[in-house]
Amino acid sequence: MTSTIETDNQIHLHRFKNEPPHASYIAGFIDGDGCIFIRKITDGYQSGIQISQSRTNVLQVFLYHFGGSITSSKNRNNKTENIMNDENTYIHKYNVRNEYNLLIRSNEYQVLLEYLNNSFIIKEKQYNCLYKFNKLTNLPNKYEEKNELYKMCSENNIKTTIIESNLYKLNIEYIAGLFDAEGCLFINKNKFTCFNISIAQKNHPQILYEIVNYLGFGKVYNFNYQIYKKSDCLKFIQLVKSHLIVKYNQAIAFEIFLQTNDNNIKEQMYTICNREKHEIELFTDLNKNDNGKEGYLDVLRLRNIKEQFCKEIHNKQVYKNKSAKMTGEGNHNYGKTFSEETKRKMSISIRKAKGGVSDEIIIQVRKMISDNYKNIDIQQTLTLPRHTITRIKNGEIICSYEEKKERKSLTQEQVNLSKRKITSDDIIFIIEKFIDKWKPMQILDYFIEHNKNNITIDIIKNIKRNLTSGKSVIYKSEERYNYYLELLKQFTETNI
Numbered sequence: 001m002t003s004t005i006e007t008d009n010q011i012h013l014h015r016f017k018n019e020p021p022h023a024s025y026i027a028g029f030i031d032g033d034g035c036i037f038i039r040k041i042t043d044g045y046q047s048g049i050q051i052s053q054s055r056t057n058v059l060q061v062f063l064y065h066f067g068g069s070i071t072s073s074k075n076r077n078n079k080t081e082n083i084m085n086d087e088n089t090y091i092h093k094y095n096v097r098n099e100y101n102l103l104i105r106s107n108e109y110q111v112l113l114e115y116l117n118n119s120f121i122i123k124e125k126q127y128n129c130l131y132k133f134n135k136l137t138n139l140p141n142k143y144e145e146k147n148e149l150y151k152m153c154s155e156n157n158i159k160t161t162i163i164e165s166n167l168y169k170l171n172i173e174y175i176a177g178l179f180d181a182e183g184c185l186f187i188n189k190n191k192f193t194c195f196n197i198s199i200a201q202k203n204h205p206q207i208l209y210e211i212v213n214y215l216g217f218g219k220v221y222n223f224n225y226q227i228y229k230k231s232d233c234l235k236f237i238q239l240v241k242s243h244l245i246v247k248y249n250q251a252i253a254f255e256i257f258l259q260t261n262d263n264n265i266k267e268q269m270y271t272i273c274n275r276e277k278h279e280i281e282l283f284t285d286l287n288k289n290d291n292g293k294e295g296y297l298d299v300l301r302l303r304n305i306k307e308q309f310c311k312e313i314h315n316k317q318v319y320k321n322k323s324a325k326m327t328g329e330g331n332h333n334y335g336k337t338f339s340e341e342t343k344r345k346m347s348i349s350i351r352k353a354k355g356g357v358s359d360e361i362i363i364q365v366r367k368m369i370s371d372n373y374k375n376i377d378i379q380q381t382l383t384l385p386r387h388t389i390t391r392i393k394n395g396e397i398i399c400s401y402e403e404k405k406e407r408k409s410l411t412q413e414q415v416n417l418s419k420r421k422i423t424s425d426d427i428i429f430i431i432e433k434f435i436d437k438w439k440p441m442q443i444l445d446y447f448i449e450h451n452k453n454n455i456t457i458d459i460i461k462n463i464k465r466n467l468t469s470g471k472s473v474i475y476k477s478e479e480r481y482n483y484y485l486e487l488l489k490q491f492t493e494t495n496i
Contacts, residue, residue: 005055005281012057012245013064018385020065020115020295021177024169025243027119028177029058032201036126038133038153045146047133048105049112054097056283058180058245060292066112067296068104072283097280106137111299121166121174122204129153160203167210171458175199175211176243183247185254187270192263195254197233199225214461215239216441230258235441239457250276357388359399365392413475422455424478430463431473431487435494440464467491 020026030036034051052073053059059070104112113131120127133149136142179199188194200223201208208225212218217232218225227233237255244251250273257269361382368378375389391397398404426447433443440460447455466473467488474484 005279008249009057009060012248013060016061016065016245017295018379018383019387021061021245022173022243023116023119024171024173025177025180026062026112027116027121027123028174028179029181030116030177031120031122031174032178032181034123034181035157036123036130036153037157038129038150040150045133045150046105047109047130048103049109049130050104051102052099053102053181053246054099055246055281056100059100059102061245062102062104062112063293063296065293065295065299066104066115067108067293068102070283070292071101071103073099073101097278098282100281100283106134108296110134111296119169119174121169121207122160122162123156124163124166125156125160126153129156162204162206167207170207170210170214172239172456173243175214176240178207179240180244180246185247185250185273187254187257187273189270189274192257192266192270195228195233195258197227197236197254201225215457216439234258235445247276357384357392357397359401362392362397362399365389369393413477417475417477422452422459424474424480426452426455427463427473428480428484428487430460431467431484431491434464434467435487435490437494468495 030049030051033053034049036049038045038047049068051059051062056070062068063070109130113127113134116127117131129149129152133146133153136146136149178201182201183197183199186196186198197218199208199211202223205220205223208220208223211225212220215236217229217235218227220226227236234255237251241248241251241255253269253272253276257266257273260266260269361384364382365378365384368381369392373381375386375393378384378389379386388397395404430443433446440457443460444455444457447453463473474481478484
């Protein structure tokens with residue numbers, strides 16, 4: 001393995017160290033390059049999730065957060081000829097690359113199964129079979145149920161049909177995952193004006209048509225989703241780039257290639273794209289027990305701590321109730337004090353298990369919030385998960401010497417408003433443009449031009465979906481509610 005590949009693998013692992021890739025990205029990747037299986041063996045069954053790739057960067061990221069082991073298929077380099085290119089890296093003479101497999105078996109895949117719930121589009125049926133099979137793993141006398149799930153999973157692996165209702169799950173993250181697994185960035189070496197982006201999906205072309213509808217550009221030809229227009233290629237890269245792993249470097253080079261008129265730079269970017277497609281990785285750190293899956297092991301430790309403390313709290317609660325009946329008020333108060341102290345210890349222990357959100361960090365986050373820093377700026381500065389910052393902001397994570405304040409329950413409307421990422425004026429504008437027959441990508445382009453990068457294609461499409469299904473997107477408590485009702489009537493009339 002070249003030092004370049006090794007360094008690149010570490011860069012991607014660091015990118016996703018605090019949080020795993022989006023669940024939809026992983027589901028899209030598995031739908032493209034993965035296998036969910038239940039197999040019969042002599043003394044029972046084998047089950048698991050397997051992902052194959054010629055680069056291990058994505059496999060190492062998945063391994064870190066969800067466990068498993070990386071193994072190598074037959075090493076073709078021992079029997080075939082390699083040549084060295086201009087960058088002193090090895091490229092196979094006949095374009096044959098090593099293949100590596102991440103295998104997550106039944107003793108580890110529960111964390112990944114829970115994370116990917118309701119994310120698959122193509123392999124949803126296989127996922128459901130494995131999820132149910134996992135529940136039966138340690139139960140006796142379940143042969144018939146297991147055998148039925150084995151048959152269903154095997155049949156769907158032979159011939160899978162997409163459940164039409166699953167197509168609503170399509171989002172940018174899923175498209176990025178499918179593209180990382182099955183996509184291609186092509187530049188014609190002899191004619192730099194000839195280039196395209198494509199995603200292949202021979203067995204399930206309907207998902208390609210859904211991508212066309214979702215993005216509003218590109219076309220499907222010969223079982224490939226294809227983009228040829230320069231501006232659409234740039235849009236596509238801007239949408240998926242932050243989620244990519246396997247094709248991350250290619251996407252950056254391709255983007256620079258499209259944006260420059262300097263032929264020397266174009267030549268350099270073509271070389272990077274071509275090298276990324278053909279360079280051979282010699283991955284040697286295979287099957288080293290728990291090495292490389294520290295994030296997954298942290299999750300298991302955290303779950304174990306939660307289970308232990310929840311059990312302790314439950315046992316003390318039972319003891320407290322029994323004591324109260326026997327001895328009255330005194331023991332009741334003692335039980336209450338002990339329960340609160342146990343909860344405080346539990347909070348500190350869980351915090352330590354997560355890698356330590358110290359009192360100093362909590363105070364620093366609060367200071368940055370009061371100084372109007374955005375969550376993403378705090379995340380990058382302090383290297384904290386985004387959800388941790390949100391929990392500190394909401395008072396769910398507090399200093400060890402503090403007591404949690406009792407939070408007032410919010411109405412559903414208040415909850416929805418607190419989660420809203422854009423202003424009501426932006427929502428009104430989007431509805432107005434839908435009435436004027438603007439497409440979602442046209443609306444997104446407008447916001448991008450006006451430096452409103454917090455608005456995504458998903459937000460725009462969700463607004464239209466809610467309007468169509470009759471869900472409110474503006475509430476009575478908001479100033480422009482009456483105008484919204486007028487627009488809603490116009491929208492309904494224009495979409496009959």
